[in-house]
Amino acid sequence: MDYALLADKALNNQPLTHEECLRVLQTPEDSILMLLQSAYAVRKTFFGKKVYLHMLLNVKSGLCSEDCSYCSQSKVSQAKIEKYPLLDETDILKGAYAAREARARRYCIVSSGRAPSQNELDTLRSAVKKIKKEIGIDVCTSLGFLTEEKALALKEAGVNRYNHNLNASEHFYPNICSSHTFQDRVQTVRYAQAAGLELCCGALFGMGESDEDIIDTLMALKDIEPDSLPINFFNPIAGTPLEHVNYLTPLKCLNILCLARFLNPRTEIRPAGGREYHIRSLQPFVLFPANSLFVAGYLTTTGQTPEDAWKMIEDMGFEVEEERSMEVSTRAVEV
Ligand code: SF4
Numbered sequence: 001m002d003y004a005l006l007a008d009k010a011l012n013n014q015p016l017t018h019e020e021c022l023r024v025l026q027t028p029e030d031s032i033l034m035l036l037q038s039a040y041a042v043r044k045t046f047f048g049k050k051v052y053l054h055m056l057l058n059v060k061s062g063l064c065s066e067d068c069s070y071c072s073q074s075k076v077s078q079a080k081i082e083k084y085p086l087l088d089e090t091d092i093l094k095g096a097y098a099a100r101e102a103r104a105r106r107y108c109i110v111s112s113g114r115a116p117s118q119n120e121l122d123t124l125r126s127a128v129k130k131i132k133k134e135i136g137i138d139v140c141t142s143l144g145f146l147t148e149e150k151a152l153a154l155k156e157a158g159v160n161r162y163n164h165n166l167n168a169s170e171h172f173y174p175n176i177c178s179s180h181t182f183q184d185r186v187q188t189v190r191y192a193q194a195a196g197l198e199l200c201c202g203a204l205f206g207m208g209e210s211d212e213d214i215i216d217t218l219m220a221l222k223d224i225e226p227d228s229l230p231i232n233f234f235n236p237i238a239g240t241p242l243e244h245v246n247y248l249t250p251l252k253c254l255n256i257l258c259l260a261r262f263l264n265p266r267t268e269i270r271p272a273g274g275r276e277y278h279i280r281s282l283q284p285f286v287l288f289p290a291n292s293l294f295v296a297g298y299l300t301t302t303g304q305t306p307e308d309a310w311k312m313i314e315d316m317g318f319e320v321e322e323e324r325s326m327e328v329s330t331r332a333v334e335v
Pocket of ligand 1: 064065066068071074075111112113144
């Protein structure tokens with residue numbers, strides 16, 4: 001496999017062939033350094049050595065009406081997680097201060113549930129207005145399905161970005177959820193984009209999907225053109241229907257991240273949930289394809305502390321980018 005050719009194609013905006021995608025996903029162990037080097041050539045062109053940190057707060061936990069089989073907060077989950085209704089404004093604001101302390105460039109406000117109620121939306125809008133006034137940090141919200149009106153209301157309140165993941169390919173989607181469809185998810189993505197919100201839209205791998213499904217998912221994401229592409233690696237939580245599905249390896253996760261970079265050269269790519277669990281001692285290598293990380297944990301699981309993330313980034317010769325000084329997704333940087 002000519003890995004340098006893949007970087008050239010990505011840099012020239014040429015999509016990889018299906019066969020090339022498959023070979024990236026099946027990169028043998030002794031070729032991983034060549035693969036990472038090529039992915040890094042692409043990452044370096046558009047993002048230099050900058051790493052963007054994100055910190056999230058699960059502002060409403062559990063109690064969801066949906067049956068996503070991977071999720072500890074779903075109605076079919078027996079997982080022992082904390083369950084609570086929407087936090088009040090003060091606590092949501094405190095999370096934004098904590099994100100700033102963690103040197104995060106973006107504060108991600110995430111709530112469980114199919115869609116935000118009008119009351120919840122009002123509370124969140126008010127909290128976001130205060131965050132923007134007092135702290136100024138970028139805000140992403142992830143609140144489930146939107147209508148056109150709700151998307152516009154979030155934009156008006158100062159929300160910068162909306163997260164809504166595709167999670168899986170259209171073909172695989174019925175295996176993980178029956179209470180909504182892949183197309184339902186695409187619709188919300190379109191509402192967010194139409195409202196002028198930046199889009200964070202990604203995937204969750206390791207739920208039993210094939211390599212073909214991984215490619216289809218990444219191709220669907222490429223078509224959607226998100227500003228930010230989080231890649232979650234399925235962390236099997238006891239009490240969920242998929243609790244025994246656990247086969248990802250650190251190298252497979254790196255292969256997936258590299259493929260995501262070749263297909264989305266200018267997009268912010270972030271290994272998200274399951275990074276610590278699945279990539280383990282190889283985590284520093286994610287910085288070659290990816291340019292963004294979560295610190296301090298996920299929805300119902302803990303993660304790398306901000307201090308350990310800073311150290312890892314520094315040790316690898318990369319640097320934390322705290323300020324939003326330019327629109328990175330559309331221009332190359334000098335390195
Ligand atoms: S992923 Fe979201 S919509 Fe699905 S069960 Fe979990 S909280 Fe509900």
